Amino acid sequence: MKDGRHKIDTSRLAKNLKKLRQEANLTISGVHAATGISEDHLRRLEKTENQISPNSSTIQAFLTLYDVTYNSLTMKENAKLGAAPTFLDSFKKNNITTKAYFLSNKSIPKLLSETLKENPQMRKGMTVSEILTLFPNARLTSKQVSNALKQLVEKNYLLREDPAGTKSVYIYKINPFKKL
Secondary structure: OEOOOOEOOHHHHHHHHHHHHHHOOEOHHHHHHHHOOOHHHHHHHHOOOOOOOOOHHHHHHHHHHHOOOHHHHHOOOOOOOOOOOHHHHHHHHHHOOOHHHEOOOOHHHHHHHHHHOOOHHHHOOEOHHHHHOOOOOOOOOHHHHHHHHHHHHHOOOEEEEOOOOOOOOOEEEEOOOOOO
């Protein structure tokens, strides 16, 4: 495929697609769910020896998912996720409980940390039920969120308070001395 200036280096594209998928913490199934591109086609595109060129709609799906430019995806070595991958972020929030879409079961703590660090309410503190409202389309349970928050507290990214002293409702706050 040509964009008028050059032919796609399929080997570089394959390496970048795999790297971006891994950086996004997605499995082949996750990319399929996000883009609609078949899993077999995705596997072939990620193999440097296959030498297949994707069509323009497939390229556009990757540009949107990873928030990258055409040149970054097809020409640069070691492409990186864009600074504001809103489509990817939305996909993760809506599908975080579908483990088959993610490389690691650490997705929930990572998603929470990414979302909570941008939320000004976290300076004052939020309960688990309040945090759950930040993910209206995700099928998260309070137990999943509590476990993920506990991991972030153990890493000292969040502070946990028990204002009533009953150990039933905790308030979670950003630790101002550790970057989340």
